[in-house]
Amino acid sequence: MTATSQPLTRARPAVPPATLAQAVLWTIVVVNLLVLWTLFAMSDGGKNTILTIAKFFGMHVALIMMFQLLLISRLPWLDRRIGMDRLTVWHRWTGFTLLWFVVAHATFIVLGYATLDGDPPWRTFFALASVPDTLFGMSAATIIVVVAVASVRYARRKISYETWHAIHFLLYAALLLGLIHQFLEPATYQSTTWSTVYWWTLWALVLTALAMGRFVLPLYRNMYHQFRVAAVVPESDNVVSVHVTGRNMDKFPGHAGQFMIWRFLGHNRWWQANPFSLSAAPNGRTLRLTAKAVGKTSAGLRHVPVGTRVFAEGPYGAFTAMHRNSDATLLIAGGVGITPIRSLLEECGGNIVVLYRAATPADAVLWQELQALAQARGARLHLLTGRTGAGNPPNTPFEPPNLLHLVPDIVHRDVFVCGPPAMTNAVLQTLRALRVPKRQIHHEKFGFA
Ligand SMILES: Cc1cc2nc3c(=O)[nH]c(=O)nc-3n(C[C@H](O)[C@H](O)[C@H](O)COP(=O)(O)OP(=O)(O)OC[C@H]3O[C@@H](n4cnc5c(N)ncnc54)[C@H](O)[C@@H]3O)c2cc1C
Structure with a gap:
């Protein structure tokens, strides 16, 4: 048996791990929706009915955004139970939901103020764009629309993975602008001290999860293990295995069936990272990936020198025993x-x-x-x-x-x-x-x- 492998016959949990994780996610969504709707019901509403509707959509925009971030935070507990493939599918659909809520929020805001001031909507639009508070929101909304357009299937087929990924990074700017917009706009969740504390605690938790899963944990793991290439073994004309070793490998928490997102430093550019599964169960000494030559990175793996430093994110995935x-x-x-x-x-x-x-x-x-x-x-x-x-x-x-x-x-x-x-x-x-x-x-x- 390998260092991290499971016993051959094991006790099965009463609730399957994926069901448990989905139940946790649903509970988070439902509880926070109920809190949000309660806050909305207790609030004064907008200056007219259209603005009240706009406010309703706006509150949901923020909540959907938080859920979006949680889904791609790559928290190990969620990832091992649900899997990155399913989490990214949900992230994708939540993203399109976000888009429609953003469009509804912006449309009702413009229509609401246009009705209030008796102006045509286009004039109200430009008037709102000259107010810093709303300009932040408008900029965030524009970025969300651009990213959503780049993510529809037709566009995804036309642009490279790296270009699409770079466009997706703009969402961090949208996040920042959206946060400033929420901070400056007196909204329902700032109507009482309790609601303000609830709202910003929620944001703090989501941002902490994102920072931990996406940055702190990968950085920590790479500093701890200091991965490097130990051997490169051709398996056939177009398939090669790369053995990776490092420090404290007996503490590496991966399982058979999982994958990692690999960067071979010096072999490709730092923003290029490719997912490859572990082709052998972690044995406390080395990891191994086996790659078929598809594009430049995978084809070039057979030329990576022994000793090359490796930055690997993961282990990820729920394709496990x-x-x-x-x-x-x-x-x-x-x-x-x-x-x-x-x-x-x-x-x-x-x-x-x-x-x-x-x-x-x-x-x-x-x-x-x-x-x-x-x-x-x-x-x-x-x-x-x-x-x-x-x-x-x-x-x-x-x-x-x-x-x-x-x-x-x-x-x-x-x-x-x-x-x-x-x-x-x-x-x-x-x-x-x-x-x-x-x-x-x-x-x-x-x-x-
Ligand atoms: C979870 C997972 C596990 C995988 N395990 C293996 C494996 O064990 N062995 C193997 O040979 N292949 C595996 N792949 C496929 C492998 O990731 C791609 O073949 C490889 O990234 C191609 O990169 P390239 O630069 O050589 O080719 P490119 O021509 O640059 O890429 C070809 C296609 O690969 C996909 N791709 C490239 N980079 C990424 C990325 N960072 N994230 C997601 N998709 C990307 C894109 O769809 C791209 O269009 C796995 C993919 C995933 C998602």
């Missing part, structure tokens, strides 16, 4: 999706079946170590090769009857899937058709929202 519901596990990998599956095979106990999909046997990287591990664990290992749909009958290993034939007791197993999006989607569809309970299905898509 912690989420198993039974001791029988099915691990399904496609292509380089073998990386977290390989490490899960090391850490999972109990009855294990592994299905590894690769175009040809030569494409099945890490195959020999998988065989050795499977033997040591008493796991059943299948390599599924060939082009999907080719031959007669067609080669379709993940069609429901074929998968059931390979793993007849699939419905009683936890199933972990990681592979190219098309394969992962096909497997997920089959699992639904075979009525594998949703709570037993876990997948990693190698992509965020």
